[in-house]
Amino acid sequence: MFEVILFASIKVLVVVAAVLTGCAYSTLLERRVVGRMQHRIGPNTAGPFGLLTPLADGLKLIFKEEIKPANIEPITYMLAPMISFVPAILTFAVIPFGKDNTFFGQDFTLVLSDLNIGVLFVFAVTSLGIYGIVLAGWSSGSKYSMMGAVRSAAQMISYEVGYGLSIVGVIIIANTLSLRELVEAQMGPLWGTITFLPNWFVFSQPLGFILFLTCAIAETNRAPFDMAEAESELVAGYHTEYSSMKFSMFFIAEYANMIAVSAVGATLFFGGWHGPFLDSMPMLSVVYFVLKVFMFMFFYIWLRATFPRFRYDQLMAFGWKVLLPVALLNTLITAFFVIL
């Protein structure tokens, strides 16, 4: 019993540490990649290749003076960053990072908790993050924050539906809600016949994947759907009045959400930890998984460097009039083929 708890605790610690480090280095990645895309160098002075920049940023933010406006709602104001931060981390509880293997004679699964309704859990938890944003906007007592919060709530409701529907196709094909079983369903060659392609759902559900990607970007409030913080309109949106560590918690939450959504995307559509040579080296599966997540992150950053921002009403129209019908259609077609 003790061993089980110890093992679980170690796994939790490692995963949380890995995710937080991932968040920190995502900021560096974003700044470096965007910098390169914009003919700049990006931060490169702290440490080799600027590798210590996240550390410096973190230290700076911790030691910064915290400025609170006079007309805040103190308790909500304090809770909001945590509320947005915790769900972002919680998502990783059900995501399988790698192939199961044995470690010191123990069966060792590279997933914290193999829920049989993992997908539902992920979607439930990611939508919780919006409470943090709404409460932050409301409790800051600033009109810009409020507008950011309202926009964000409206956007979340519109895109949650499409987001959920976009993966129904995958679930229909795999016939399971467990993320681990979803990964296993993507083993082998495509449709059992096409040998040069893996059986990833991105090939059998291309439309579903595009929908998922679009909704995921909207879900995490990233460019070009970053209505909630649209810096050229709302100054900084919901976190305008936040400073010091509270601000950085929003920041970490944003990046953790990005990583979470990328991880879900990699799991659902790119075969999770799948890759060649896993039989001889099972730990390679973690590397594959990280690479796939990295690919998603790069795509996020690339989009941000390229596109202008949607307008609020256009975003809503796009969500309800385009994404939702297409998602429904995709579900319908998939169901039709599966019944056949």
Add this chain to the structure above:
Amino acid sequence: MSNTSKTVTLNMGPQHPSTHGVLRVILELDGETVVKAEPVLGYLHTGIEKTMESKLYYKVLPCTDRMDYLAPMSNNLGFCLAVEKLMEIDIPDKVQWVRVCLAELTRINSHLVWLGTHALDLGAMSMLLYTFRDRESIMDMYEAVGGQRMMTTYIRIGGLAMDIPKDFEKDIRNVIKVINNGLNDYETLLTNNEIFINRTKGVGVLTADEAINLSLSGPMLRGSGIKHDLRKANPYSSYEKFDFEVPVGENGDAYDRYLIRVEEIRQSIRIMEQTLDGMPEGPYRAHVPGIVMPPKEDVLYKMESMIFHFKLITEGFKAPVGSVYQGIESGKGEMGFFISGDGTNKPHRVRVRPPSFINLAALPKMCEGNMFSDVVCAIGSIDIVLGEVDR
């Protein structure tokens, strides 16, 4: 925030990321729809016009740079033309050609910064860096001719500050190449970009009548379909000798104004190429003793030049009694200088007609009834420089 009324008053600026400096707009919002927009000015008032009235004529020039700091050469040109009109000075051909070339270069400079900041306001942040990358070549060109990158003061009363450098033609052609390459980048990123079109089409619409009634000028006026360009309508500095088109929009929205500005960059390149092809030989300053500063090399070796130089530096020249107005087509619209001389060596009154200020008056009309996000787009598409709005 207890509110019994339906609308919310939102103060935008003077410290706001996308009000292009210190513009302040008081917005009345109904949800995200703008009911009323009121620009508030004066946060960058420097009293430049008043300062100009206490300076010798040639010492006024550096002040003009600092108004529209993105188009220093155009401002220099406007003021010099006005003084030259007042003093009735004939300008050598070569000076005219160089001035046209540099004024067009300045138009490109102004449009590039506009394009970058406008795209940044809409969320396309890379554009700013791309336009600034290409603007760098223009800055280098400024440095090559005048030794300064922003406040050039290169165009002087009666001529130029110094002769153009040996590599002038080569350098300018190089700049043209850079800008041409850049234009392709910008157009790939924006012109057919669905999001960009959605954000700008039908936003900040001004009809032709409204544009005329608000006395708009420049791309703002042409965007609404009025083909009016001072370079064609009232040519100055021998613009009549160059061949170029004046692009005109149809819908009077932000997208049309974008297309016009991009096309204007192309036309400016055309004009610059023509000036290079036919660049005449000659002096870089008019020979008008007592009014136009003699060239430095003459000052060193000729006694008369040295005397005139000394006299001009210490007491300037006396302008006749009378007043002139000279408008030029700067990148932002009609940039006009009204100068009234009173027989002394300082202008009695200098009044600037700043295109940004007058175009800004259209902001309420462009915003009202639109979304909050469109305010940002509208401010961007006017192309204001606050240094010029407040002076």
